[in-house]
Amino acid sequence: MTSLSAYLSHMLRAEWIRSFFLVKTKPLTKPAYFMDYPIDTGKRCTHCFSCMMICPVPDAISVLMVGETEGEDIWKPVLYQGHCIRCGLCVEICPERVLASGDIIERVRQDSTYMQSTFHILVNEGKCAGCGTCSIACPVNKEIDPILASKGTTTSDEVIMRVKAGVMRVLHEEKCTGCKTCVLHCSYQAMDVARVIECLQYESDDETSATNEGG
Amino acid sequence: MKKVVDVSIPLGPMHPSFKEPCRLKCETAGERVISAELELGYMKKGIERIMKGRPWQEVMFLAERVCGICSVIHNMVFIEAMEKISHIDVAPRAAYLRIVANELDRIQSHLLANYSFCYTIEHETIAMYLLNIREEAMDLLEILTGARVTCAFIVPGGVRYDISDDAIARIEGGLLRIETETTRYAKMFHEGPLIALRSKGVGILSPEEARRAHAVGPTLRASGIAEDARMHHPVYQTLEFKPLTRETCDCHARIMLRFDEIFQSIALIRQCLRMLPPGLIRSGGTCTRGEGTHFGEAPRGELGYHIVSDSYGRIKEISIQTPSIMNIEVCAHHMVVGVTSIADVMATYISADPCISCTER
Amino acid sequence: MSLLQKLKNSVRKRSIHVSFVDTASCNGCDIEILACLAPRYDLEQYGIYVHNNPRDADVLLVVGAVTEQWIDKLPMLWDKIPEPKVAIAIGNCAISGCVFHRPGSYTDPPVSKHIPVALSIPGCPPRPDEIIQAILAVAPIAFKDYEKKL
Numbered sequence: 001m002t003s004l005s006a007y008l009s010h011m012l013r014a015e016w017i018r019s020f021f022l023v024k025t026k027p028l029t030k031p032a033y034f035m036d037y038p039i040d041t042g043k044r045c046t047h048c049f050s051c052m053m054i055c056p057v058p059d060a061i062s063v064l065m066v067g068e069t070e071g072e073d074i075w076k077p078v079l080y081q082g083h084c085i086r087c088g089l090c091v092e093i094c095p096e097r098v099l100a101s102g103d104i105i106e107r108v109r110q111d112s113t114y115m116q117s118t119f120h121i122l123v124n125e126g127k128c129a130g131c132g133t134c135s136i137a138c139p140v141n142k143e144i145d146p147i148l149a150s151k152g153t154t155t156s157d158e159v160i161m162r163v164k165a166g167v168m169r170v171l172h173e174e175k176c177t178g179c180k181t182c183v184l185h186c187s188y189q190a191m192d193v194a195r196v197i198e199c200l201q202y203e204s205d206d207e208t209s210a211t212n213e214g215g
Numbered sequence: 216m217k218k219v220v221d222v223s224i225p226l227g228p229m230h231p232s233f234k235e236p237c238r239l240k241c242e243t244a245g246e247r248v249i250s251a252e253l254e255l256g257y258m259k260k261g262i263e264r265i266m267k268g269r270p271w272q273e274v275m276f277l278a279e280r281v282c283g284i285c286s287v288i289h290n291m292v293f294i295e296a297m298e299k300i301s302h303i304d305v306a307p308r309a310a311y312l313r314i315v316a317n318e319l320d321r322i323q324s325h326l327l328a329n330y331s332f333c334y335t336i337e338h339e340t341i342a343m344y345l346l347n348i349r350e351e352a353m354d355l356l357e358i359l360t361g362a363r364v365t366c367a368f369i370v371p372g373g374v375r376y377d378i379s380d381d382a383i384a385r386i387e388g389g390l391l392r393i394e395t396e397t398t399r400y401a402k403m404f405h406e407g408p409l410i411a412l413r414s415k416g417v418g419i420l421s422p423e424e425a426r427r428a429h430a431v432g433p434t435l436r437a438s439g440i441a442e443d444a445r446m447h448h449p450v451y452q453t454l455e456f457k458p459l460t461r462e463t464c465d466c467h468a469r470i471m472l473r474f475d476e477i478f479q480s481i482a483l484i485r486q487c488l489r490m491l492p493p494g495l496i497r498s499g500g501t502c503t504r505g506e507g508t509h510f511g512e513a514p515r516g517e518l519g520y521h522i523v524s525d526s527y528g529r530i531k532e533i534s535i536q537t538p539s540i541m542n543i544e545v546c547a548h549h550m551v552v553g554v555t556s557i558a559d560v561m562a563t564y565i566s567a568d569p570c571i572s573c574t575e576r
Numbered sequence: 577m578s579l580l581q582k583l584k585n586s587v588r589k590r591s592i593h594v595s596f597v598d599t600a601s602c603n604g605c606d607i608e609i610l611a612c613l614a615p616r617y618d619l620e621q622y623g624i625y626v627h628n629n630p631r632d633a634d635v636l637l638v639v640g641a642v643t644e645q646w647i648d649k650l651p652m653l654w655d656k657i658p659e660p661k662v663a664i665a666i667g668n669c670a671i672s673g674c675v676f677h678r679p680g681s682y683t684d685p686p687v688s689k690h691i692p693v694a695l696s697i698p699g700c701p702p703r704p705d706e707i708i709q710a711i712l713a714v715a716p717i718a719f720k721d722y723e724k725k726l
Contacts, residue, residue, distance in 0.1 A: 006403045025618045028705035035361040056276040057668075057675055082671035085700035087276060087367045092375070102361050104376075111377040113497055120527055194527035197272045199370040201306075201497040229653075230628075234606050235598050236645075257645045258600040261682040265675075277675055283604025283701065327607060346614040353611070364604045364701050572603040 035088040037079060038099035045098045047075040050117060051090035053178040053195055060084045093117065112202040119178035120194040121161065121170045127190035132163040134182035134191050140175055221245060224557060226564075228257055234331075235571040239547060239564060246556045253547040258575040266533050271297055271371060271502055274530055278520075279365045281535060282573035284327060285513045286365045287320035287356075289573075292511035294369045296520040300505035301371070301528065306498040309373035310450045311487045315386075316359055316368050318480040318487075322393065323352040324514035325433075325473040325480075328568040332470050333404070335565045336413040341400055348396045355389045358382050373497035383488055390481050401474040414467040418550040418563030421464060430545040431538045432516025433476065434567050437461045437468040444512035454486050466566040473568075502528025513538050515568050537573040577723055588634065588660070588719040592624045592711060595633030595657070599650055600683065601640030604701040605667035609637065612704045622712055630657050634719070635711065641669040641676045641683035642690055654691040660722040662694040662714060663687070666707060671696045694718055 010016065030036060047063050055061050060083040067074045077090070077099060091104045093115045108114070135141055135148070138160055142149040145156045154162055161170045161182075168190075182191045221244050228236035236257035242249045262281055266274045271294070278293040279286040291313055298305065305313075326349040333342035353363050359378060360366035368375050378386075404410055420430065425438040435442055436458060443458035445451040459475045461468035504526040510519045516538025523532040546567040551560050598606055612619050613626065627633045630653055642650060654663065665687045668674035673685030687693055695714040697707055 006399070006406055010399050010403070025621060026616060028617075028709055030703060030705065031357065033361055034357060034363075034703075054272060056273040058678060059672070081698040082668055082696060083674065084698070085276065085365070085668060085674060086362065087365075088361065088375075089272065089367075104361065107361075107376045110379075111496060113375075113377075194529060195270055195272075196501055196527055197270065198499055198501050199372055199497050200499040201373070201495050203495070229597070229630075234610070235603070236600075257643065259643060259645075259682050260600055260641065260676050261680060262676070264680045265678045267680075280602035280604070280675055283602040284607055286602075286604065327610070330610075343613075343615055346611070347616055350611065350614050350616045363703065364608065365602075570603065572601070 033103045035086050035102040035104060037081060037084055037086060038091050038101040040076065041098060041100045043096050043098045045075040045077060046096055048095065049177050049179060050093050050095065051077055051099065053117060054089045054093050054115070054197060056087065056089065057083055057085055061090055114200055114202070116198045116200055117178065118196045119173070119176040120196065121173055121176055122192040122194060123168050123170065124190040124192070127188045128168050129188055130163050130166050130168055131187070133185050133187065135159065135162045137181050137185035139179065139181060140177060226560065237569070237571045239560070241551065241557070241560060243557070248551050248554045248560060251547045251551045253543060255571070255575055258571050260576065262576045263533055263535060266530050268529060270527070270529050276367060279367065281537065281576055282570055283364055284570060285320060285324050285515065287316050287368065288511055288513040288518060290367065290369045291317055292509055292518050292520050294371055295511065296507055296509035296522050297371055297502050297524070297528070299509050300507040300522060300524055301500060301503040303372050303500035304498055306373045306495045307492045308494050309496045311491050312374045312378060312496065313369055314450055314487045315484050316356065316366070318484045319352055319356045319359065321480050321514045322477050323349050323356065325477050326352065329470055329473050331565050332466070332562065335562050336410065338410060341403055344396070344400050348393055351389055351393050355386050358385055370497070371502060372500045377496050387485070387488065390484060394478065394481050397474065397477055401471070404474070405471060411467065413559070413562060414465065414470065416465050417559050418466045418554060418566060419464050420545065420550045424549045425545065428545045428549060429541050431541050432513070433469055433472050434516065434542045434545065437472045438464045444510045444517045448511070454483055456483065466563055469566045515539055515570060516542060535576060537576070539570040539574040542567045543569045543574060581723060585719050585722055589716045590623045592635055592715045593627055593633045594624055594635045594637060594711065595627050595630040596637045597630070597639070597650070597653060599638060599640040599646040599687070600643040601667060601669050605639040605669070608701045608704055609639070609666065609707060612707055617704050617708060619708065622708065624711060633657060634661055635715065636661065636663045637666050638663055638670050638687045638691070638693070639666050641673045641685040642687060643683055647684055647690065650690050659724070660719055662718040663691050664711065664714060665693045665696040667702060668698060668700040671698060674700055
């Protein structure tokens with residue numbers, strides 16, 4: 001009997017009766033704060049590849065050159081639905097705010113949080129044969145020294161890495177974008193690139209500088 | 216005593232009550248179950264193997280996808296294990312926000328478990344009520360983290376987003392709605408005479424058996440043993456937290472304990488939101504070399520991550536101890552034995568809240 | 577096409593019988609499909625009925641990256657569904673394998689390798705409203721021109 005009274009007291013409430021006759025199912029919409037697939041905001045992409053480097057899923061995002069205006073290349077991040085898991089990390093890390101999803105950009109600007117990525121090139125000296133394939137394959141090296149791209153040799157000390165006196169030397173680790181092209185091209189599995197991400201927040205006193213930077 | 220087996224009944228792998236594939240083979244005499252055996256292997260994806268050699272930002276998402284129902288706790292335990300290894304201090308505000316996300320996740324997981332039980336014993340009224348109020352909990356999780364299921368909210372040193380005053384007000388309003396509605400449904404469940412026929416005295420797990428077979432989580436606490444990994448968590452120690460227990464050891468006790476824990480979670484979230492300290496939500500810090508184990512309390516029980524990492528914070532070795540593997544073994548070897556009908560086998564199995572996905576990974 | 581067949585097809589468009597199979601997902605998509613049953617979304621007002629037996633269904637919802645155990649069982653299950661039938665791949669796992677599609681895993685995605693898939697719903701997991709909209713979108717097209725082969 002007690003359970004019957006529980007059901008009756010549940011179903012004889014004015015709210016229940018009203019909702020029984022009047023309530024309609026909600027329309028199939030998404031709330032504005034839901035992290036949906038990132039969309040392009042139209043800002044200029046500088047092809048720093050940080051969105052590609054932080055993406056936790058294989059083949060979900062790639063930065064492509066889509067055209068050319070006034071002698072300058074136009075780059076755009078392209079997302080692949082069916083791979084993208086809508087985590088929003090690419091939106092959060094993009095320094096130019098090219099991508100937008102949900103209210104991530106506003107929340108990140110309000111909290112003045114940011115992510116910092118550093119890349120470390122690790123050469124296994126026991127396996128490395130000093131062939132220099134990695135330094136020729138490296139896209140950043142090619143951009144720094146055009147001679148490397150055409151001839152395959154370089155004497156510049158500005159490149160990320162090159163073979164010096166038969167030994168592989170990493171000269172400028174800070175220029176690495178973490179693309180792992182060298183890892184793919186190494187025939188001896190001697191190369192490894194570690195992507196280290198740090199989650200940080202500006203202290204409250206330099207919050208203004210953060211907002212300027214983010215805006 | 217000589218065993219007299221009439222027929223051996225396989226349940227699964229595709230069974231209406233199982234949402235996931237798994238096979239339960241019951242040896243029965245008449246309809247009384249004499250023994251049961253569990254056959255797994257339909258869901259093995261090899262997540263731990265994929266995790267090796269990857270940095271935290273990739274493993275975090277794999278850890279979330281060990282179990283989609285309780286994804287926040289997997290995220291939290293993995294990140295806290297990494298923080299323990301690399302000696303990263305959590306920002307105090309973020310530590311409380313983590314608890315809020317985790318307890319919201321626990322509410323929706325417990326409501327889902329109770330929904331499955333009510334659905335299995337064909338009490339669809341309460342089942343649908345519970346599923347509807349669960350949507351409220353999912354909305355609150357979405358307000359906080361921006362996603363419904365796999366939210367990726369917790370990062371080393373803090374959380375992804377801060378909470379605004381507007382969101383706090385909305386979460387408190389939502390919690391009030393969940394509390395009033397769930398109180399009513401818990402009363403219906405507790406006092407229903409037909410539910411009592413299907414749940415009281417069914418699937419009894421004595422405290423000795425529970426202790427010996429290493430049951431965890433609500434399954435253990437419904438047998439009267441107060442054990443909860445949250446007791447050892449530094450942030451929970453600052454809150455008024457005490458593990459809840461029930462003494463009757465049957466299906467009814469397990470479901471009612473989940474209802475009790477929903478109210479406890481609501482109280483914990485309210486405390487967290489009240490005590491929320493101002494300040495930063497991220498403290499920075501990179502992951503480094505080390506080895507460590509960390510335990511946390513998932514909705515289904517104790518969850519452990521053992522991690523060996525290299526000097527750049529990449530995972531060298533990882534082993535995950537999930538709660539469901541213990542609970543469903545306990546279910547097959549102790550709870551189901553002696554149950555008087557096959558229909559009750561299903562109800563007993565569901566009352567242990569099995570999650571095959573995180574059992575096999 | 578006979579008049580009877582046309583009538584049958586137009587009825588099929590509006591009453592969609594759905595069954596659900598989990599080929600090793602993370603449970604995220606499962607619970608989002610389960611959430612569709614909730615009174616808030618109320619699947620049945622759109623004429624979608626969920627069956628537990630694939631033999632009763634017209635539409636098979638497939639979730640998850642196919643594991644080794646499922647490689648032979650999934651086509652078997654697909655054969656048991658009576659014509660006309662369509663399969664819908666739900667979630668990234670069923671479409672591309674997503675985070676599990678990496679060297680060393682025991683999965684064999686995508687689902688379309690094993691059974692013909694009519695539509696895929698991306699998302700990890702997709703929201704319930706996305707799932708409902710996709711099912712409603714595919715049913716009128718899939719069953720429009722069906723004719724029984726003798």
